[in-house]
Amino acid sequence: MKQIAVTLLLLILVSCQYFNVKKTTPEAILNEELKTFNWNEVDNYPSFSVCDSFQDKQDIKYCFETTLANHISEQLQYQTIIVNQDVKDTIMLSFLISEKGELLIKDIEIDSITIHEIPDLKASITESLNSLPQIFPAVKRGQQVKTQFKMPIVLQVN
Structure with missing residues (x-):
């Protein structure tokens, strides 16, 4: 019984890292979006x-x-x-x-x-x-x- 309790205690301590939520800032999201941006092309060219x-x-x-x-x-x-x-x-x-x-x-x-x-x-x-x-x-x-x-x-x- 002690072995099961120790095993469960170790599993709980090790699995705590999976419950941590990473916080992202709007600046980080913006920087990621800007990296995927192609600045040399437009969606629509100028026109008459x-x-x-x-x-x-x-x-x-x-x-x-x-x-x-x-x-x-x-x-x-x-x-x-x-x-x-x-x-x-x-x-x-x-x-x-x-x-x-x-x-x-x-x-x-x-x-x-x-x-x-x-x-x-x-x-x-x-x-x-x-x-x-x-x-x-x-x-x-x-x-x-x-x-x-x-x-x-x-x-x-x-």
Whole structure:
């Protein structure tokens, strides 16, 4: 009988650790959640109203980029550009879409020869972006967020 009592007493003492409840703080839960977060992707890309019919994320991104490129090229076609030599260049446009849907130009990379031939090209591109239709910002986990893009623009003037 003593052996059973001693065995039960040892089992009770050893099993006490299984009844301890670990307390977690909200900060610990938040830190764990932030570790699983992919900060480089959004749930929905920025878009224009013409892109509303698309459901796939990549289709919306393609529609946004195509609409933006078409708008810039249409605006540049209205301008009379006179050059001494043919210009064929790819311009890199870096921009930011704010969480309010505002487009902010970060950088426009243009070759020096193109700048020499078309000195007001940066101003023309900036001006064309001022007449864009309303941009709906990107969404990440139900919140509107900033997104940054780098987009090539092919310029060909004969």
